[in-house]
Each structure stands twice: as C-alpha cells, then as structure tokens.
Amino acid sequence: MNIAIAGVISKPIVESPFGGTEAFTYLLIKGLVELGHNVTLYCGKGSKTYAQNHIFICDPKSATIVSSNVEFIYPYTLLEIKKILIDTKTNRYDILHVNFLKTFMLSYFSSEIPLPILHTIHRDFFELQEFCDLYNTIGIGKNENFCFVSKNALRKSLFKKNVHVVYNGIDIDKYYPSNKKAYPNYLWLSRIDPLKGPHVAIQAASKLGIKLILSGDIDRAKYQTFFDSSIKPLLNNRMQYEAALGFDRKLELYQTAKAFIFPIQWEEPFGLVIVEALSCGTPVITFRRGAMSELITDGENGFLVDPERGELGIIDAIKKIESLPEKEYEQMRQNCRASVVKKFSYKTMAANYISLYEKLIKESRVSTKT
Numbered sequence: 001m002n003i004a005i006a007g008v009i010s011k012p013i014v015e016s017p018f019g020g021t022e023a024f025t026y027l028l029i030k031g032l033v034e035l036g037h038n039v040t041l042y043c044g045k046g047s048k049t050y051a052q053n054h055i056f057i058c059d060p061k062s063a064t065i066v067s068s069n070v071e072f073i074y075p076y077t078l079l080e081i082k083k084i085l086i087d088t089k090t091n092r093y094d095i096l097h098v099n100f101l102k103t104f105m106l107s108y109f110s111s112e113i114p115l116p117i118l119h120t121i122h123r124d125f126f127e128l129q130e131f132c133d134l135y136n137t138i139g140i141g142k143n144e145n146f147c148f149v150s151k152n153a154l155r156k157s158l159f160k161k162n163v164h165v166v167y168n169g170i171d172i173d174k175y176y177p178s179n180k181k182a183y184p185n186y187l188w189l190s191r192i193d194p195l196k197g198p199h200v201a202i203q204a205a206s207k208l209g210i211k212l213i214l215s216g217d218i219d220r221a222k223y224q225t226f227f228d229s230s231i232k233p234l235l236n237n238r239m240q241y242e243a244a245l246g247f248d249r250k251l252e253l254y255q256t257a258k259a260f261i262f263p264i265q266w267e268e269p270f271g272l273v274i275v276e277a278l279s280c281g282t283p284v285i286t287f288r289r290g291a292m293s294e295l296i297t298d299g300e301n302g303f304l305v306d307p308e309r310g311e312l313g314i315i316d317a318i319k320k321i322e323s324l325p326e327k328e329y330e331q332m333r334q335n336c337r338a339s340v341v342k343k344f345s346y347k348t349m350a351a352n353y354i355s356l357y358e359k360l361i362k363e364s365r366v367s368t369k370t
Helices: 020-034 073-090 129-138 151-156 198-208 221-234 247-256 272-279 307-323 326-343 346-369
Strands: 002-006 038-043 053-056 095-098 117-121 144-148 163-165 185-189 212-215 239-242 257-262 284-287 302-305
Touching: 002 020, 002 073, 020 038, 020 272, 020 346, 038 073, 095 346, 117 346, 144 151, 144 346, 151 163, 185 198, 185 247, 185 272, 198 212, 198 221, 198 239, 198 257, 198 307, 212 247, 221 239, 247 257, 247 272, 257 272, 257 307, 272 284, 272 326, 284 307, 302 307
Parallel strands: 002 038, 002 095, 038 053, 095 117, 117 144, 144 163, 185 212, 185 257, 212 239, 257 284, 284 302
Antiparallel strands: none
C-alpha cells in the first residue's frame, strides 16, 4: 500500500520528539513500514522517520512565526496542502492520512484529491457547535473520514459523520520498567501548559511536602509567562523544574517516579505521556476527564480523581499511593506495564490503521464504480 501522510510542520518529526502529535506520526510510520507498506511524509525540515520519502515544506521555526497579526502556520499549512494537491494527481497513493493539527484546512480542498482521506483528530474542536456548523458549511467531502484517538473523544464530538476510533500507541520496548526499586520523587512531565495542570501538581506536592520533579519544554511566550507566574515561585529544593533533556533522562524520570501526577484541565483526547509512564511501571494520578478512564483503572494502575475535587482530590490520591504496602504498590506497578502491553503498542496501532485504510479504500472503489 502507498500511503501519504500529512504531518506537522511546526516541529521536526523525529524519533524522540517532545510533542505528542509528532511522536504519534513517527511511530505510526515505523509500524506501517515494518508491515511492508510504502510511506511518503509531508513535514518540516529536520524530520527523520522510517518513511521511504520525505517532502520537506519549510523550516519549523518559520512556521511558528507570529508577526503583524499573522500566524505563519496557516500560510505554510496551505503550502503543504498545495504540494499534496499536486502530488496526489501524479503519484499513485492509495490513501491520504492527515495528521497536522489544522486538519480542517484540508477539507476545503478535499474534492480536488482523488483519494480516500483520513483525518486523525488530535484536538477537541469537534466539541464546539460553532466549529461543527462551520465545517458543515465548508462541506465534508465524500472521500473524507475522521478518526478519533479514544472512545471518549468520539462520544464528546458533535460531529458524527464518517467517524472511527483507533487508540494511539507507543514503543513499549523503549519505555520499560527499571529493575531498581527506588522511587525518590513524584513526576509531572509534558509541555509546560496550564491545560496539562503543572500548577495543580506542584501545589498539591508542596502541601504534602513530597519531592516533585516537573520536566518539559516551554515553546511559546504565553507558556513562559504562565511558568513565571504559577510555577517558578513555588520551586525549591523539593519542587524542582528541569527543561526537557532528551530521551534517556525522560526514561529515567518515568522509571524512578513513585507516581506520575497529571491533573489535566481539559478533556484530553488521549494522553501519550500517561501511556509512557504506565509502560515504565509508574502509577498515574489524574482527573477523570477526557480519555483517562480508558487508560486508567482506578486502584489498579493509578487513581482517577473527580475534577470537582480539584487539588484536594489530587492530594488524597497521593496519600493513597503513600499508604500502599510495598507488596501492593509493586503489584500496581506490574499492573501499569501490563495495561499498556495489552492495548497501546505502536504495532497494534499501525495494524488497526491498516485495517481502517483497507476498509476506506474498498469503500472508495465501490463508490467510484457506482
């Protein structure tokens, strides 16, 4: 099968990126190629994946420029779409899989693409009535399908036409438990963003006096402002922040954390960092929002906290971790790993996408004949 993938252009897609969408795309391509398929990736310069062909659109830094009230990500995304429009008329692709966040922009041009199109929806914009109304005004192409990354994301979507679900996956061979039985601190790890709840994590940890490490990149000015006002004042010898330092350190942080505290402030469609932590045997404490109940079984591989309980609920969940007898705690860590191996490997994800591709290609051929 010849597969075209429209990727993010604002960051390079590489083996260990710091963005969830980039990680998803990298591992999907790895799985597709391992299954014997040919992949062409449209992406930002500096991307390096298993794809047999890379079409570089722009320097990722250029795509993040905001000047004179212009967000350059939009014209550069149009440039990516233009290249795809040209190529789909001359290359023998079987399907186009859209993985950039501004996926809706391609729908304006879907009628000009002679292929089945699959959009993976990584954000929650289909929960907005005004957005869905606008999308219906644009007009959904007969060749367009939409894949959500969790059952909850699909359930909350107001858009129900041509929809599917495929869970994200990770490389479970890279995210594995350590043989060491020392867990000196708790962990929060992600992009610094109020939606990811680092301020709630550090406030809860501060009140309990436990050691917490926050790790992540700050990739926008508004997030630096948030960090300076809500995180930095609480830092001390027990509440520590470190910038994202690469995969080896990331793995070490996961493996040695007593629990992963991730008090999300939005309806997270999936949550790759949660699955990464679980794969390393680390229990997760999070709010019962978004897809969390599909990843966490309360009391087995972590604790789900009702959002209305806020910081106090996170504190109580930490106390539960602290009170577990050693044998029960180690069993929970084993449960964490097992829950990921069963459902969330990238190989399972790629196989599920191939099944979906085949279904859509078959339906497209039947539709063309009729």
